[in-house]
Amino acid sequence: MRTIQTNFTAGELSPRLTARVDFEKYANGLSALENFILHPHGGVTRRPGFRMVAEVKDSSKTVRLIPFVFSRTQAYMLEFGDQYIRFYMDGGQIEDAGSPYEIATPYLEADISAIKFCQSADVMYLVHPSYAPRKLSRTGHTSWTLETVTFTDQPTEWDTDNWPGTVSFYEQRLAFSGVPSHPQTIWLSKTNEYENFSVSDPLVEDDAATFTLVANEVNAVLWMQPSKKLIVGTVGGEWEFGGGGANDPVTPMSVNAMRHTTYGVADIQPVQVGNIVLYVQRKGRKLREFSYSLESDGYVARDMSLLAEHLTVGRSFVDATYQQDPDSIIWLVRSDGTLCGLTYLPAQKVYGWHRHTTKGEFECVANIPGESEDEVWTVVKRTINGSAVRYVEFLDPQFAAVDTTTAFFVDSGLSYDGTATQTVTGLDHLEGETVQVLADGAVHPDCVVSSGQITLNRSVSVIHAGLGYESSLETLPLEVNLNEGGTVQGKIKRINQVTLRLHNTLGGYVGADGIFDEIYYRTSADVMGAPPAIFT
Numbered sequence: 001m002r003t004i005q006t007n008f009t010a011g012e013l014s015p016r017l018t019a020r021v022d023f024e025k026y027a028n029g030l031s032a033l034e035n036f037i038l039h040p041h042g043g044v045t046r047r048p049g050f051r052m053v054a055e056v057k058d059s060s061k062t063v064r065l066i067p068f069v070f071s072r073t074q075a076y077m078l079e080f081g082d083q084y085i086r087f088y089m090d091g092g093q094i095e096d097a098g099s100p101y102e103i104a105t106p107y108l109e110a111d112i113s114a115i116k117f118c119q120s121a122d123v124m125y126l127v128h129p130s131y132a133p134r135k136l137s138r139t140g141h142t143s144w145t146l147e148t149v150t151f152t153d154q155p156t157e158w159d160t161d162n163w164p165g166t167v168s169f170y171e172q173r174l175a176f177s178g179v180p181s182h183p184q185t186i187w188l189s190k191t192n193e194y195e196n197f198s199v200s201d202p203l204v205e206d207d208a209a210t211f212t213l214v215a216n217e218v219n220a221v222l223w224m225q226p227s228k229k230l231i232v233g234t235v236g237g238e239w240e241f242g243g244g245g246a247n248d249p250v251t252p253m254s255v256n257a258m259r260h261t262t263y264g265v266a267d268i269q270p271v272q273v274g275n276i277v278l279y280v281q282r283k284g285r286k287l288r289e290f291s292y293s294l295e296s297d298g299y300v301a302r303d304m305s306l307l308a309e310h311l312t313v314g315r316s317f318v319d320a321t322y323q324q325d326p327d328s329i330i331w332l333v334r335s336d337g338t339l340c341g342l343t344y345l346p347a348q349k350v351y352g353w354h355r356h357t358t359k360g361e362f363e364c365v366a367n368i369p370g371e372s373e374d375e376v377w378t379v380v381k382r383t384i385n386g387s388a389v390r391y392v393e394f395l396d397p398q399f400a401a402v403d404t405t406t407a408f409f410v411d412s413g414l415s416y417d418g419t420a421t422q423t424v425t426g427l428d429h430l431e432g433e434t435v436q437v438l439a440d441g442a443v444h445p446d447c448v449v450s451s452g453q454i455t456l457n458r459s460v461s462v463i464h465a466g467l468g469y470e471s472s473l474e475t476l477p478l479e480v481n482l483n484e485g486g487t488v489q490g491k492i493k494r495i496n497q498v499t500l501r502l503h504n505t506l507g508g509y510v511g512a513d514g515i516f517d518e519i520y521y522r523t524s525a526d527v528m529g530a531p532p533a534i535f536t
Helices: 024-028 308-311
Strands: 030-036 036-038 042-047 048-054 063-067 073-083 082-091 100-106 116-120 123-128 131-140 143-146 166-170 173-177 185-188 211-213 219-226 230-234 238-242 256-261 271-273 276-280 288-294 297-305 315-321 329-336 339-345 350-356 361-368 375-384 387-395 411-424 434-439 441-449 454-467 472-474 509-512 515-518
Touching: 024 030, 030 036, 036 350, 048 276, 063 116, 063 361, 063 375, 073 361, 073 387, 082 143, 166 219, 173 219, 219 339, 238 297, 238 434, 256 288, 256 297, 271 315, 276 315, 308 350, 315 361, 329 361, 375 411, 387 411, 441 454
Parallel strands: 030 350, 048 411, 116 166
Antiparallel strands: 030 472, 036 042, 048 387, 063 073, 073 082, 082 100, 116 123, 123 131, 131 143, 166 173, 173 185, 185 211, 219 230, 230 238, 238 256, 271 276, 276 288, 288 297, 315 329, 329 339, 339 350, 361 375, 375 387, 411 454, 434 441, 434 454, 509 515
């Protein structure tokens, strides 16, 4: 008797679905998927390693990463810390005269998680309820300024410790909301004059506009996301905000808001995939898809974490970003330091969760365009040589080469590519740690970092070294259609053969109940002293 699992597009499923062999997605699901990336085509590949960039300014304090994207070729990652910003681009930290380039900010460590932002070209607006809005401007890699915005006819409601808590661009206007004394009011600037809130007498269409959401209870606006309309997330519900008519622009004389759902949102910036907005629900345990439904002639907010509810039992999501290329994946940091991914392709009905762990805790996540694919950046809190440190690292591009020399599958890792050597230096950030090493495409015995370096057992030219991690996949209990009908659930089964279809693969184990057999790829035809060719 044989059975086949053709794909894993349902990802990791909740233990509550273990008995649901009748459920359509059961045949495509897994009971565990850790440190594997789920592809929309149905297969999985081991996630690449996280490449070390730099230690944060002060590892004793939390930081936050915020992307600054001028274009696909000019993208920066910003490290917001206690009263400073540091800058990264092209996989490295920007320096000035040999030291990390930074500028001062008023934001304390406790403030940075609540900063909201929006960007247009070389200017980013930053808001926080306790600070007057700021404007971050770039004129060069090491030429950035942060200044308090001077508004024309600033709304009288804005004052000390009573400033906007969220900001967004919409229809050539700059929109502010979330002022503590007026949590449901939205202010929009004059058209194409982002810092001007003046009005004429009589009113004209491009004047500034003010509107207050009307609900049964006061629900603070936590974020605004521009789409076909301005989607507004509040503590008590999700709104659509725009002009008075279906296709009318916002004007002082034509403003309308409609609440579509009442789940409430967490204070986490949402992500947008096409015309769909995905946000974390109020308690932080659910990811919802806010999209238009023809059946209801309005927006609905489907629970995208329903089939994997176990991921947030006793935990919550604390940060999110969207990686469009090469696979459509929503990344969310969990409160326990796990990084969760949702491979999301609604047109193909692909919604699959996967978990990612490391020797440490992921604390935040952000995304910028990279050379070959979108780059997922994170801050990881690790314990190195007995001390707590925080490192800025980014996920290496997916392995797509024809040989193993470029395979990067270590965390907090670094690479060397040059003249053959036996000694690898520059590993001070992993002092005292046991690291895994790939040397000229072949697995090398583990090494311990001492005085910032490791010594290999031979001279090699291409080296990757860093912290190891395991990737594991576990299928659900098998279900086979019996000729006489019924089910094999509860029956004793003997599995005497497993066939795997592999693509560009080396290494791995397969088995059950904790007993695994290694998959061997080397044959007598392979050259000794060199790695075997990757297998398909």
